[in-house]
Each structure stands twice: as C-alpha cells, then as structure tokens.
Amino acid sequence: MSEALEAEVKTNPQGDPITSTAAAPTTQVAKKDPHGEAKRQKVVSPEYMFFEAPREREFITGSECAKEAVRRSNVDLSVAYPITPQSETMQLIGVLYGEGYVKEYYRGEEEYGVMSAIAGASRAGVRCFTATAGPGTLRGIEPIASWPGHRLPAVAMFTCRVVNAPLAIQPDNIEITYLLNCGMILFHSENQQDLFDFLMKAFVISEKNDVTLPVGVACDGFFVTHARGYCSMPDRGLKLPPREAWRGAVPVLDAENPPARLSRDAPVQKSNFMAYNIHAVWQQEVWAAVERSRKYIELYMGGLVEAQNLEDAEVVLIASGSALAQSREALRLCKDKGIKAGLIKIRSLRPFPTAELRKLCKNAKLIVVPEFNYVGWLAKEVATAIFGYSKAKIIAGPHVYGGMSMPVEMILDEIVCGLTGKKSSSVPSSDIMGATEVDPAEVSHFLQNI
Amino acid sequence: MAVRFNIRMAGVGGQGVVTGSHIFSTAVINAGGESTIVPFYGSEKRMAPVESYVRVSDEPIYEIGEITFPHILLIFHPQCITHGKSYTNPWYFGLKKDGVALINNVGPMKLQTDHAQELADLNVKIYYLPATKLSLEVAGIDLATNMAMVGAIGAITGLTNMEALEQAVKDRFLGKGFVVSGGTAALDSVVERKFKKKAELIGKNLAVVKAAWDFAEQNGWAATQKTTSTGQAAATA
Numbered sequence: 001m002s003e004a005l006e007a008e009v010k011t012n013p014q015g016d017p018i019t020s021t022a023a024a025p026t027t028q029v030a031k032k033d034p035h036g037e038a039k040r041q042k043v044v045s046p047e048y049m050f051f052e053a054p055r056e057r058e059f060i061t062g063s064e065c066a067k068e069a070v071r072r073s074n075v076d077l078s079v080a081y082p083i084t085p086q087s088e089t090m091q092l093i094g095v096l097y098g099e100g101y102v103k104e105y106y107r108g109e110e111e112y113g114v115m116s117a118i119a120g121a122s123r124a125g126v127r128c129f130t131a132t133a134g135p136g137t138l139r140g141i142e143p144i145a146s147w148p149g150h151r152l153p154a155v156a157m158f159t160c161r162v163v164n165a166p167l168a169i170q171p172d173n174i175e176i177t178y179l180l181n182c183g184m185i186l187f188h189s190e191n192q193q194d195l196f197d198f199l200m201k202a203f204v205i206s207e208k209n210d211v212t213l214p215v216g217v218a219c220d221g222f223f224v225t226h227a228r229g230y231c232s233m234p235d236r237g238l239k240l241p242p243r244e245a246w247r248g249a250v251p252v253l254d255a256e257n258p259p260a261r262l263s264r265d266a267p268v269q270k271s272n273f274m275a276y277n278i279h280a281v282w283q284q285e286v287w288a289a290v291e292r293s294r295k296y297i298e299l300y301m302g303g304l305v306e307a308q309n310l311e312d313a314e315v316v317l318i319a320s321g322s323a324l325a326q327s328r329e330a331l332r333l334c335k336d337k338g339i340k341a342g343l344i345k346i347r348s349l350r351p352f353p354t355a356e357l358r359k360l361c362k363n364a365k366l367i368v369v370p371e372f373n374y375v376g377w378l379a380k381e382v383a384t385a386i387f388g389y390s391k392a393k394i395i396a397g398p399h400v401y402g403g404m405s406m407p408v409e410m411i412l413d414e415i416v417c418g419l420t421g422k423k424s425s426s427v428p429s430s431d432i433m434g435a436t437e438v439d440p441a442e443v444s445h446f447l448q449n450i
Numbered sequence: 451m452a453v454r455f456n457i458r459m460a461g462v463g464g465q466g467v468v469t470g471s472h473i474f475s476t477a478v479i480n481a482g483g484e485s486t487i488v489p490f491y492g493s494e495k496r497m498a499p500v501e502s503y504v505r506v507s508d509e510p511i512y513e514i515g516e517i518t519f520p521h522i523l524l525i526f527h528p529q530c531i532t533h534g535k536s537y538t539n540p541w542y543f544g545l546k547k548d549g550v551a552l553i554n555n556v557g558p559m560k561l562q563t564d565h566a567q568e569l570a571d572l573n574v575k576i577y578y579l580p581a582t583k584l585s586l587e588v589a590g591i592d593l594a595t596n597m598a599m600v601g602a603i604g605a606i607t608g609l610t611n612m613e614a615l616e617q618a619v620k621d622r623f624l625g626k627g628f629v630v631s632g633g634t635a636a637l638d639s640v641v642e643r644k645f646k647k648k649a650e651l652i653g654k655n656l657a658v659v660k661a662a663w664d665f666a667e668q669n670g671w672a673a674t675q676k677t678t679s680t681g682q683a684a685a686t687a
Contacts, residue, residue: 191512227488325514326514328512329512332452404516407517409518
C-alpha cells in the first residue's frame with residue numbers, strides 16, 4: 001500500500017469513513033500518514049505474542065507500560081475521566097488515538113458516564129479499555145458492578161489510591177476490597193512488567209466465549225504508574241487479533257438485536273419466584289464463568305499464584321501488588337537472619353486461588369500477609385480460603401495506610417514476632433480495634449531492635 | 451551476602467540533593483551495581499527541606515517507596531539538624547543500629563544531649579565532612595557541595611569508583627551521547643564556548659568529588675570492600 005493511499009483510509013471500527021475528520025487536501029498526498037505505522041501493525045496469535053515473539057527490555061513507567069500494552073492489543077475504543085494517578089495513562093492512550101492505534105477515544109463526563117459508555121460500547125461488540133483510580137472507581141462502581149451480569153468483555157485498569165477520608169492521592173489499595181465482589185475477574189500487578197503482561201492477557205481472557213466477563217487489572221498507583229521499571233515487550237509492529245463479537249457468546253446489540261428486548265423481559269419488575277430464580281441462575285453463571293477463566297489464567301499467566309522457597313519454610317509470606325516487592329526484600333532480610341521464609345505471589349484475586357493456597361499452605365506453620373490498606377482484605381481472603389485445610393497461624397499485617405511505603409523491617413518484625421510469640425508493634429487491625437490492652441513498653445522493642 | 455545500603459539524603463532546596471542522588475545512583479549502576487532512587491520534596495524553593503532515598507546493591511532491588519530505616523544518612527546542611535529542616539524528625543529517626551551519619555559540617559557539631567545519647571546507644575558512626583568548605587576551596591563555589599557528599603558516600607559504600615562517578619557526572623551535565631556523537635570540531639562557536647564552559651564545570655565538579663573521596667579514605671571511612679574499575683566487587687579486607 002502506498003503512503004498516498006494510506007492517507008485516505010481513516011475509518012471507524014465498522015469500516016465507514018470518519019466524517020468528523022477533515023479529508024486531507026489532495027495536494028498533500030505525499031504527506032506522511034500519522035496512522036501509517038498503526039495500519040502496518042501485523043496481527044499475531046495471542047500465543048505468539050505472549051510466548052514466542054522476541055522481546056526487548058525497556059526502562060519505563062507503569063503508565064508507559066499500559067500505553068504499550070494497549071498499543072499491541074487492537075483496542076477499538078477507550079473512554080476515561082482523568083483522576084490522579086491514572087491521568088497520565090489515559091493521556092498516553094490519547095497519544096495512541098492520535099497515532100491511530102486506538103480507533104475511538106474521548107473524555108467522559110465523569111466516571112459513572114465513562115463506565116456506562118464502556119458498557120454500551122462493549123455490548124455493541126468492540127474492544128474497550130478504560131482506567132480509573134480511587135474515588136473514580138467508587139463513583140463508577142454501580143455500572144462496573146453491572147458489567148459482569150451483562151456479560152460485557154472489557155478491560156479496566158485500576159491505579160489504586162486512597163478513597164477514604166482524610167483524602168489523599170497516595171497509593172493505598174483499599175479500593176480493591178470494593179471490586180472483589182462485583183463478579184469481574186481481577187488481577188493485581190506487582191510491577192511494571194506485570195502491568196504490561198496482565199493488561200494484554202486480560203483482553204484475551206475477557207473475550208473467551210466461556211468467560212465473557214470484564215477484567216480489572218489493578219496496580220498500586222505511583223509505586224507502579226509513576227516509577228520506572230524494566231519491562232520486556234514484543235515489537236510494536238505486532239498486535240492481538242481483533243475482538244470478533246459476531247462469534248461471541250452473547251449477541252451484540254444492533255438494529256436486529258435492539259436493547260428493548262432486554263427491557264421487555266426484565267426480571268426487575270416482577271417480584272415473583274421466576275424473577276428470583278432468574279437472578280439466582282444469572283449470578284451463578286457469572287461466578288461459574290469467573291471460575292472457568294482459571295484455565296486461561298493458567299495457560300497465559302502461569303497460574304493464579306507463584307510460590308518460592310516453600311520447602312521447609314518456617315514462615316510463608318502471602319502478598320499481591322506492591323506488598324510483593326517489599327516481601328521479596330523481606331526474604332533477603334530473613335536469609336541474613338537465618339530464618340527460612342517462603343513467598344506466595346498472588347496474581348489473580350478473582351478467581352481467588354483457593355485450591356492452590358489449600359495445597360501450598362497445608363504444612364505452613366506461620367503465614368504473614370503484608371498489605372497496603374487498613375482492612376486487610378487479602379488476609380481475610382486467605383483465612384477464608386485455607387480455613388480447615390491448614391493449621392497455620394495467620395498474621396494479618398503489617399499494614400500501612402494512606403499510601404505510605406511499607407518499610408521492609410515491619411515485615412521482618414512481624415515474622416520474628418510470629419515465630420517467637422513476642423507482641424508485634426504493627427498489630428493487626430483487630431487488635432487495635434479490640435479490647436486488648438497494648439503495653440507500650442512491650443511493643444517499643446520494634447524501633448529499638450531493627 | 452549481598453551488599454546493600456538504603457541511604458536517606460536530607461538537605462535543603464538549592465543544594466542539589468536530588469541531583470547528587472541521581473549522580474551517585476547512576477555511578478553505582480555504571481560500576482555494575484543496582485540502584486533505585488525516590489526523591490521527596492514539597493514546594494520547590496531554596497532552603498526548604500528535601501529528601502532523596504537511594505538504594506544501592508550488588509543484587510536486584512525490588513523494594514519501592516521511601517526509606518524509613520536507612521543504613522546511611524546524609525545531612526547536606528547543618529540546618530537539617532539545628533533548624534529541624536527535615537521531613538524526618540528528629541533528623542536521625544529510623545537510622546539502623548551501627549549505621550552511618552555523614553554530616554556536612556566543619557568539625558563535630560554540638561548535638562542535643564538526648565539525641566547524642568540515642569545515637570551513641572545505636573552505635574552510630576558520625577562522620578563530619580566539610581563538604582561546602584571543600585567545594586569552595588576546590589571549585590571556587592559552594593554549589594558543588596553535593597559533589598563532595600557524593601564523593602564521600604562513594605568511598606563509604608564501596609559500590610562505585612571514580613571512573614563510574616566521572617561518567618555519571620558527564621551524563622548528568624552533557625546528556626548521554628553528547629560527547630561521543632558530536633566532536634567539538636563539528637560544533638559551532640557558540641556551542642563550543644558552551645562546551646568549554648561545561649567541560650570546565652565538569653572538571654571542577656569531579657575535582658570536588660575526588661577531594662571528598664580522598665578525605666573519606668584519609669579518615670578511614672572507606673568501605674573494606676573495594677570496587678575495581680571493571681565493576682566487580684571484590685573483598686580485600
């Protein structure tokens with residue numbers, strides 16, 4: 001295809017010419033097509049893209065990783081409303097739109113509108129991407145919680161930040177606890193590389209016919225989005241196959257399948273047994289689909305968890321997100337102190353690796369779950385999963401709040417206290433809130449002995 | 451066992467604390483090590499508190515965020531201590547047992563009694579480096595104070611060397627590829643003049659780095675581990 005021809009071909013996802021863009025004057029046919037590189041992208045299979053394509057390593061921010069993932073993911077539409085620390089990511093997606101890698105892009109009126117627009121676009125059969133953070137996530141959560149029930153494949157990135165008062169823009173990941181029970185698939189990335197890989201794989205998993213669900217990819221804001229890390233990426237001339245909604249599990253809405261059909265049979269107006277029954281099977285099917293995504297997570301992502309040094313471990317650390325990065329350093333400190341410590345990395349929060357943890361924690365004596373939030377949602381998930389399958393003592397902590405960096409020494413202190421029975425200074429929230437008297441002298445050892 | 455230092459650098463706006471931390475971090479990477487930095491400051495104005503957190507190691511670094519419990523603490527300005535101009539108060543908070551505090555001051559400072567006691571309990575080694583004085587004597591300006599701090603910490607950690615530091619300083623002031631891609635002959639007179647100025651600037655900065663490195667070695671602060679020019683850390687002690 002000549003450069004001249006490329007200049008004339010700018011179409012929407014349906015193949016119609018985009019009329020809102022002024023046609024290039026015929027005298028400037030020799031001008032380079034800004035969409036030229038995007039048009040030359042070659043479609044490759046997910047398997048080739050993820051496992052075979054040669055990769056090059058770059059030192060880039062998490063936001064740039066998200067941009068590069070979207071560039072290679074054949075995304076049709078992206079809508080978002082800016083909020084720190086997500087703004088940079090969506091600004092970069094705007095750059096991709098300018099270069100023709102994303103076919104449609106606009107700023108929504110606010111998050112409720114954004115998430116509703118994603119629902120409409122996904123139902124119309126195109127591949128959608130959005131991102132938000134903290135208060136934006138909560139503002140958009142009503143439509144987000146309706147996505148799984150409507151069986152909408154889409155990918156949403158959550159760059160976690162504080163949501164509760166006193167408000168801050170810092171990376172506390174408490175918003176994940178609100179997303180856990182929406183019915184969507186949810187991954188938590190540890191670093192920039194994870195973010196890149198999880199996003200691309202999320203598009204593929206989301207659109208599998210026996211899944212047909214939205215996928216959330218969370219990362220801790222700033223620590224991942226604004227910091228640079230190494231990311232190995234396949235060539236930008238490659239892209240995933242397009243979404244093929246015509247062979248999806250749910251028919252797309254168009255003139256032949258009008259949305260009125262759903263309203264006509266809406267169970268919401270009928271308070272009778274059928275209505276309850278419909279709701280029950282609907283939700284059962286959503287959560288069964290969440291479970292069915294396991295095989296694809298195993299295939300593409302190497303499993304829901306990754307275990308390290310579990311043999312003869314005196315203590316097992318279980319973590320996700322940035323708490324993992326800190327836990328890796330805690331392993332190093334444990335090694336220096338002669339403590340045998342193992343680590344379980346949790347990639348997927350939904351589906352939750354219940355079976356995997358029951359197996360891995362069978363002989364564990366002490367489990368420590370460090371988290372970047374107050375409520376300890378991961379510790380609760382872990383305790384629920386392994387109850388009755390492990391006799392391990394579970395320490396919900398250490399916790400840091402409001403976006404504070406977690407000193408690795410806090411994790412080590414928790415481990416030492418768990419092993420010796422000494423009282424920890426970074427007590428689980430239950431101890432802080434409960435009636436337990438805390439002796440200041442007893443806990444002051446922390447600051448003295450690190 | 452891996453060599454690992456978590457370093458908190460505290461100073462005031464205008465001293466080049468963040469620039470210094472960048473140069474030191476790059477120099478450690480140039481010498482074959484690993485390093486990350488996290489700068490931390492509020493409004494950017496002269497004499498306002500600044501902190502920068504540098505992690506250096508000969509192994510991969512996973513940890514993110516600020517450093518609460520450093521092995522080494524750098525105080526770029528005595529006012530961090532005397533005026534409490536620090537995001538961390540008291541200024542030594544979190545310093546690990548047997549840690550090192552490198553303070554820019556001519557000779558020992560009179561510390562608050564309880565602070566001095568706590569530092570003694572923690573067995574902290576306090577090194578006083580006349581960084582601003584060295585900068586004035588060697589470079590003729592006080593703006594190379596950060597270079598003196600960088601030189602001393604290079605010797606103290608033993609994770610970099612003068613060649614790697616020189617490259618890092620050049621990278622910072624000339625940008626990567628500037629010198630190698632375009633010779634001075636190809637530059638027009640304006641750029642040439644600027645380059646001459648820059649070369650002089652780099653030369654003076656490096657002289658301060660070297661003077662502080664030597665000062666640290668003469669006072670017995672240098673690490674027992676020496677880094678060779680090829681970047682391989684070898685135990686010599």
